[in-house]
Amino acid sequence: DTEVTQTPKHLVMGMTNKKSLKCEQHMGHRAMYWYKQKAKKPPELMFVYSYEKLSINESVPSRFSPECPNSSLLNLHLHALQPEDSALYLCASSPGLAGVSGELFFGEGSRLTVL
Amino acid sequence: GENVEQHPSTLSVQEGDSAVIKCTYSDSASNYFPWYKQELGKGPQLIIDIRSNVGEKKDQRIAVTLNKTAKHFSLHITETQPEDSAVYFCAAPNLGNTGTASKLTFGTGTRLQVTL
Numbered sequence: 439d440t441e442v443t444q445t446p447k448h449l450v451m452g453m454t455n456k457k458s459l460k461c462e463q464h465m466g467h468r469a470m471y472w473y474k475q476k477a478k479k480p481p482e483l484m485f486v487y488s489y490e491k492l493s494i495n496e497s498v499p500s501r502f503s504p505e506c507p508n509s510s511l512l513n514l515h516l517h518a519l520q521p522e523d524s525a526l527y528l529c530a531s532s533p534g535l536a537g538v539s540g541e542l543f544f545g546e547g548s549r550l551t552v553l
Numbered sequence: 554g555e556n557v558e559q560h561p562s563t564l565s566v567q568e569g570d571s572a573v574i575k576c577t578y579s580d581s582a583s584n585y586f587p588w589y590k591q592e593l594g595k596g597p598q599l600i601i602d603i604r605s606n607v608g609e610k611k612d613q614r615i616a617v618t619l620n621k622t623a624k625h626f627s628l629h630i631t632e633t634q635p636e637d638s639a640v641y642f643c644a645a646p647n648l649g650n651t652g653t654a655s656k657l658t659f660g661t662g663t664r665l666q667v668t669l
Contacts, residue, residue, distance in 0.1 A: 544596030
């Protein structure tokens with residue numbers, strides 16, 4: 439079983455709605471990530487938090503707003519999304535930054551549909 | 554930044570046969586190469602990784618080889634089983650302008666189908 443928990447598993451929202459995706463890990467990892475994955479594509483990095491500070495923003499539109507309330511939690515606030523934002527949103531964590539400290543631990547994802 | 558190419562995009566093998574997936578990378582300074590397996594409806598999961606100070610690593614039916622000179626690395630699965638059916642992604646660190654690894658660049662993925 440994954441040790442990164444994401445909620446909700448499925449979300450359907452209209453373009454004017456405001457919703458949030460949540461992610462939680464209790465492995466003591468200091469880096470947390472949001473990825474977006476479209477069908478039959480690899481995960482695309484959106485944001486990286488390191489020690490609860492935003493360290494990477496991959497030029498993501500402002501309609502996506504990340505938040506890291508503490509070292510175990512990561513949120514992604516969604517507002518005024520477009521249908522093309524429909525995708526699987528994956529949260530991940532790692533002991534240090536990916537590529538340096540090894541394994542990324544992924545959650546099972548939140549499947550988002552924007553109508 | 555790092556560019557990772559992965560081949561083939563789909564691979565169908567019979568149960569018991571071997572499967573090989575290949576990746577190439579562009580940054581000669583890259584030093585860590587993980588492989589992730591993504592089953593339907595789940596997030597990717599690390600199955601094996603290799604660092605640049607070794608040329609091969611094995612874990613039961615799975616092995617990874619690394620050729621630093623040619624800048625390519627491969628995943629080998631022997632005695633394939635139906636539960637090996639999944640999408641496999643290779644990855645390499647994106648070192649950025651400072652030369653410090655800040656994130657991973659994933660390959661485009663290989664859909665492996667193991668048939669009975």
